[in-house]
Amino acid sequence: MWAEIDLSSIAHNIRTIAAIAPRSEVMGVVKGYAYGHGNPACALAMLEAGATRLGVARVSEALHLRDAGVTAPIHVFSEAPVQAASSMVASDLIPAVYTEDFARALSEAAKAASKRVPVHMKLDTGMHRVGLLADDLEDALRTLKTLDGIEIEGAWSHLAVADIPDHPFTRKQLDLFEEMSARIAAAGVNLRYRHIANSAATLTMPETHLDIVRCGVAAYGLWPGPQTVGVADLRPALALKGRVTMVKRVAAGEAVSYGLNYHLNRPGHVVTIGCGYADGYDRRLSGNADVLVGGERHRVSGTVCMDQFMVDVGDRSVEVGDVVTLIGSDGTDRIPAEELAEIIGTINYEVTARIPSRVPRVYKDGA
Ligand SMILES: Cc1ncc(COP(=O)(O)O)c(C=O)c1O
CATH class of the missing domain: 3.20.20.10 (Alanine racemase)
Structure with missing residues (x-):
């Protein structure tokens, strides 16, 4: 990631x-x-x-x-x-x-x-x-x-x-x-x-x-705060991305991740993403946050682990190596840092500031 x-x-x-x-x-x-x-x-x-x-x-x-x-x-x-x-x-x-x-x-x-x-x-x-x-x-x-x-x-x-x-x-x-x-x-x-x-x-x-x-x-x-949204022409500079590291077909009735908190009520493709709370992806996002896969929103399925989390993408066809967007845009949709901040009860500042040094920063100049 x-x-x-x-x-x-x-x-x-x-x-x-x-x-x-x-x-x-x-x-x-x-x-x-x-x-x-x-x-x-x-x-x-x-x-x-x-x-x-x-x-x-x-x-x-x-x-x-x-x-x-x-x-x-x-x-x-x-x-x-x-x-x-x-x-x-x-x-x-x-x-x-x-x-x-x-x-x-x-x-x-x-x-x-x-x-x-x-x-x-x-x-x-x-x-x-x-x-x-x-x-x-x-x-x-x-x-x-x-x-x-x-x-x-x-x-x-x-x-x-x-x-x-x-x-x-x-x-x-x-x-x-x-x-x-x-x-x-x-x-x-x-x-x-x-x-x-x-x-x-x-x-x-x-x-x-x-x-x-x-x-x-x-x-x-x-x-700077919810009441300042849109007051100026600002562009978010950071996107957080990971790759699918494994895809598996999981049967109806099975459950996913620590605590077995996410249950499949139909068979589906469960993908694993190489990103966890040690990458600043807060554990309170478990079952609560969306990620973008192929430009579409899917919910984090079950508990976020230290280095990985899973997403049930249903019948969607996903391959190992596909990019998953945790913060930022894919296609016409976008997950702002503010959205994750609201889910975990903090401010956008903390969401980006907590991304640790083990996550490589890749700089683009936008040209
Ligand atoms: C002393 C001081 N000045 C300026 C700032 C910048 O604040 P902001 O990120 O809200 O612009 C900070 C950040 O908290 C600060 O501690």
């Missing part, structure tokens, strides 16, 4: 985002192995299509991109352990900063390397994940300003409910962000970059665009 990634769709989505936020730089968010789509290929495709910077969660993700030759600015969204400060400085990463310990470690590392590190202060405007609380802002600024080697280049925050249109909490977060930005300016810091928009805000709230929009899910052609 494999995941097919259409890089021309990613490029199209980045151009769509850039057109929606014409006065902002676009940051391609490529953490989580580009939401399962794969790095460095997706990061490079985004940069080539007009993204000017990248965002990741961990230092290791940024170093992987640097090793692949990416020279664009790379933001690391959470503070790393202080031990990682020198490698962040050596690789010219842009750290998020919100604690004194980490800021001091960065300053020491910057001085040792004779560099000035641009940092972006992460402000907690209400999501309470990481960031500086409003009450601590002036103290933090006083400390940061005494630290050599650090330059406060930006301030940013993250929205908790931007995927729900007109949610009053988003307004509250924006107002607090403006207020905290003004206090930073009043402390004599000139902020070159302010950013708060994720995909949902970028697509639906122009007032959030500011200097940079940080887009992940939309860049992959996925919707």
